[in-house]
Amino acid sequence: MSTDKAQAMAPAISVVVLSYDRVHLLERTLTTCLRPETSDGVPFEIVVVDNHPDRLAEGLIARLAATTDVPLTYLGDPRRNVSIVRNIGIHAARGRYVAFIDDDEAPDPHWLSELYACLERTGADAAFGPKHPVFESGTAPTWDPQGWRYTLDYQEPADAPIHLFGRLRKKGKGLGSGNAAFRVATCFNTAEPFSVAFGDGNGEDTHLLFRLALSGKRFVWCPSAMVR
Template structure:
């Protein structure tokens, strides 16, 4: 007799972060689970050394739920995210990253949001702790590193406006999907053409929203991300901002009622932002500052709109 499918699969993608993976797994294993869900955990390891396997082996004996370890060395983020979706046997799939830890009622809040609203997807907030002990000087409150939509708990997220313009950029970290509702035809979740250009998860949310899938905000489903030193470096923030803007443009044009007009609108806006940001960054001497980033970020928003056909692609975080 085959083993019954669990209610919920927790998927974790990892790459050379054994200590982070351990913290993530321990937070998953510490779930209160007052809903009494049957669960499984799937770890997809993308690093050739396979350090994640040792972490799984060490934690599995005391785990209340089975943990499956999968090695997948594909150099394509969309392919790897799809592997996590494909490995899931549960009705629901919740995703958490290997630099995040979940509050003890995380699964209750995510699954509870779907049960309470009948929605197809729920997304929760992500807060930040910093490797250096504090946010960077250019963002003293750390707002750039937090995802909090500020919506009431269980409210529906309108991902696009009437024109088709995306209103929010969502990633899969701290989200839950009803797999049969979201992917009834069994197709892969992410578009693998994105490769290392990124944005495949943001595109997925908007595509599902445009297909009529309901997405709700699970304000009580909290995770905390560790923000490493290299991710607060100014060159990294600038490059990442340009890449995220390129994603926004691609997603907007893909669903715009009038794609040609959308291209013109975004091109003009990109020119204005690049020019204005360039002038103001020089007039205010921001280009020499380590505590101000506003106008340089505006430049990158503009450049992202102007260069969206030439995506930044993979960012080497070790050298950023």
């Protein structure tokens, strides 16, 4: 497919990635997202929002954009507030769904197509997948031999509903926007989906999820959409 055709095709889902100073890890994230088996033919785009004043990721994005037909957009904002850059990514996204993946995460095969299929199948407003750690030493630390501190896995069946009140935290683990996909029309239909009041001290994810839950939005678990 030519770049012109890829640009003309409206993406079904937009992947938004935030970056500050982990460009070496961001490259791993993006190159695995761009592998064909990650999306399985689902039309998608990637929007990278760089939060570093020196625009550290700009060169990487330009290099990768020259090697792929997947639309790859680079944006930057130096203000140190995660909600600001999340909102910038959302407003730039063209897909009817937005998926977030952190810049230190790499998706398993079929990650994006599984999130997309889950939302299409269930009609839910948001879907969440598990996050498992990879340790540089090859093994978890002795003080946490199972790697529990770094793992988020509810071990629920596919499409299981997540009832936020009483289930936001399961065994001490809270949901967030990392490895999650949202329906834009129902979740991001305001000027400021993530409140900037929380963006410089964390808590913006929890605030958004509670606000969505209070308005009756449905969340589901997608165990096949794994990141590491």
